[in-house]
Amino acid sequence: MTHIGTEDTRLVVLRGPSGSGKSSTARRLRGHLGRSVALIEQDYFRRVVLKERDVSGGANIELISAAARFALDRGWNVIVEGIMRAERYANMLGDLRNDHLGKTVFYYFDVAWEETLRRHGTRPQATEFGIDEMREWYRAGDQLGFTEERIIPQTSTLDETVHRILREGFGDMADNPRPHAKRSAITVDREQQLLPNE
Secondary structure, eight states: OOOBSOTTOEEEEEEOOTTSSHHHHHHHHHHHHGGGEEEEEHHIIIIIISOOOOOTTOHHHHHHHHHHHHHHHTTOEEEEEEOOOHHHHHHHHHHHHHHBSSEEEEEEEEOOHHHHHHHHTTSGGGGTSOHHHHHHHOOTTOOOSSSOEEEEETTSOHHHHHHHHIIIIIGGGGTSOOOOSOOOHHHHHHHHHHSOOO
C-alpha cells in the first residue's frame, strides 16, 4: 500500500448517470471551497485530454488515479466526478480509498433514466451527445459495492446536495475554506504571478 495525502486531506467521489447533476454539484462545491480543492472530471480526462472511448482498462482510469494522487500528496483536497461505471472503475477507486490517509466519502446520484434525459436537455453540452449515447452509458443503481456510497436522490435540489456534501464531506472546511497546505515557495510565487488577486 502506498499512502497518499495526509490526515487533513479530503477525497470526495461523485458518481452517477450522465445528466444526474454530478458536474453541476462538483463545480458549485469548487466555487465554494476555492483553491483548496482540485476538481478531477472523468469527462475532461477521457473525452478532451485523451479523446478515448469509455472501455474496460481505458487509459483515462489510470490518469484519473494519478491526478488524484498527485493533488492529494501536495495538500489539495480532491473531488473526483464522473459516471465511472462500477465494473470499470471500482478497482481504481477502491485503491484510492485504501491508500488515502484522510477522509474519503463516496456519493451516488440515483436518478431515473427519464429524469436524466429531461435534465440533459437543459445543459449547454446537450448538442455534444444525444439519447443513444446516454442510453449506452446509463446503468440503474450502478453502485460500487465495496464501500458505503451515500445516495443523492433525484428529489434533492442542487443547493440541498451541495450543502449536504459540504457538511458531510468537508466539515469545518465548508465554513472556513483554506488554501492547500503543502505548496512549495516556487508554487506560491507562480500563483502570485499567474493568478489575479481576489
